[in-house]
Amino acid sequence: MTDKRQLIVFVKQVPDTKNITGDAMTPEGTVNRAALPAIFNPEDLNALELGLELKDRYGFKVIIATMGPPNAAEVLRAGLYRGADKAILITDRAFAGADTLATSYALSCCAKTLGNFDLILCGRQAIDGDTAQVGPQLAEKLNIPQVCYIEEVEKVTKNSITARRSIEGGYERLESPLPSLLTVIDANSPRPPAARKMMKYKKAKTGSELAKSLGYDNYTDSAALADEEKRLREKNLWIHEWNAEKINAKIERIGLKGSPTKVKKIESVVLTASNVVSIEPTEAGITDLIQELIKDHTLG
Amino acid sequence: MTDKIGNVWVFIEQEGGKIADVSLELVCKARDLANRLNVKAEAVILGNKISGVVDPLFHYGCDNVYLIEDPALEPFTVLPFAEVLVKLLKEHRPNILLFGATLKGRELGPRVASSMMCGLTADCTSLRIDNFDDKINKKSYTDKLMQIRPAFGGNIIATIVNTWEDPQMVTVREGVMKVSIPDTSRKGKLIKIKAEISAESKVIKVLKRISEEKDIDLKKSQIIVSGGYGVGGKANFKLIYELADALGADVGASRPAVDAGWVDHDHQVGQTGVTVRPKLYIACGISGSVQHRAGMDESSKIIAINSDPDAPILSIAHYGIVGDLNVVIPKMIKAFKAKV
DSSP states (O other): OOOOOEEEEEEOEEEOOTTOOGGGBOTTSOBOGGGSOEEEOHHHHHHHHHHHHHHHHHOOEEEEEEESOGGGHHHHHHHHHHTOSEEEEEOOGGGTTOOHHHHHHHHHHHHHHHOOOSEEEEESOOTTTOOOOHHHHHHHHTTOOEEEEEEEEEEEOSSEEEEEEEETTEEEEEEEESSEEEEEOSOSOOOOOOHHHHHHHTTOBOHHHHHHHTTOSSOOSOHHHHHHHHHHHHTTOBOEEEOTTTTTOOGGGSTTTTOSEEEEEEEEOOOOOOOOEEEOSSHHHHHHHHHHHHHTTSOO | OOOOOOOEEEEEOEETTEEOHHHHHHHHHHHHHHHHHTSOEEEEEEESSOGGGOHHHHHTTOSEEEEEEOGGGSSOOHHHHHHHHHHHHHHHOOSEEEEESSHHHHHHHHHHHHHHTOOEEEEESEEEEEEEEETTTTEEEEEEEEEEEEETTTTEEEEEEEOSSSOEEEEEOTTOSOOOOOOTTOOOEEEEEEOOOOGGGGOOEEEEEEEOOOSOOGGGOSEEEEEOGGGOSTGGGHHHHHHHHHHTOEEEEOHHHHHTTSSOGGGBBSTTSBOOOOSEEEEESOOOOHHHHTTTTTOSSEEEEESOTTOTHHHHOSEEEESOHHHHHHHHHHHHHHHO
């Protein structure tokens, strides 16, 4: 047992919606999701960076956790490459289809299972939904204070944190007791993966990944698996894989069932060729345009 | 038999006694929705010593205004606001609750929704009333709030419905709901409620607040000349300023131009900047990413100047000029000066 102070960074693997290139667009002008790479949500990297800074300054143990499908383990390894101490993948088919309320409930169950944390850090929002809701909802579920839009942490004492955050038209410095949840904005420079850590942690595996690598369909009772798990755990190369049962999540509050919001309709934004009036970049063309805009009182 | 549904509520945001523009936009929308549902439009405003600022809420369409004043409600911190609001919501059970999708609204809304176990849809750009057939759960709902928002980086538009208990909660993007002309003779009922704020809600302490004056507020601009990465450099950005000066316009920018440091963030139009709706928007050297278009595609008239004939901005523009902006802009200035 260690009595080291702990903080949890919750992160998300997202499709890269910011760099939609020609390849990702169908001829109809809609998005081809399959062509988009899965990335570490950008502001979650800022949250992780803040967590790692607090590790450097105060010796926090940094736990990185994500909820997602099995391949979301990739963002956990990316966290380990940068200096996280422990990684947890919250994964279960029953979590599928969760809206922000059901997601924050599942994350709160994970945090309660871990217990003993001083801080929870989240990115402000994820680029696939841009809702910025999961952080505040998670804080409410844990009944702890939230401080959103954090730029930097000034200090952490035994019982409190002092931080600077962005507000409309400026910033404010505030103090909040521990434990608190912070949502972090794009105000620090996330460190790159460390080469030495990368060499080590690229071997880090979840139980499912281990099973697959040894030719099993999934993790089962087997002496070979148990031995290998023990070896990985000793070397801190074990990515914890927690399902709904492990975190004591009530089945009616997770996934689609636990989601009050339903999607009625999804429409792709298609750029239709509208009735664009083409103006020649000549003196005559431009003069006519300006004249027309003056005439209809848009200009002048 | 159906139970009578609750009213339409707006959370009014104020800072130093000044009501946020988005809150008035939402009062106008709440009025529409309330008329459609045949219920009342009501506002809730929290702060300290602000009773003098509520009249415009009636002028823009509120029937009732709930006013809660307490020293712990100034300056804004999320916990006492959430506590007071949750108590009111449990008592009155409005059918709908609207927040502005501002920093405050997006911090407070989710905390309240989680506490109420209600759905919350973020950053809506359109709202209307319609019926909903939940085919998966085989349930039908009448007169639900259709919560329409862009998602997936603006590449899709989703219609969301909250099927659990009321209120149906949303945050609404600033600048998208039209403001009606206020009727200064219109009156309503002011209901003062005493705040009961627990010690646990007073634990966050604001040590210091610093206001940084904004260079400009593009939300109110009638004409905007915007520059993008195609402008080519900071020095060349003066062309954008020259055209804006000549036309009596304000200067906007796309994110790449802001990120490159050519112009300050206050000028940024788009998803991570401001949403604008001027009568004329001139996009110079802006390719027109979905993020940028989300902030300006409701402009009454759009002129796009771009050297790339395939730039997406050209397909939403009313007038497209394919050419070098270094040539086109001086010609526009000259043509305008000649005509005035």
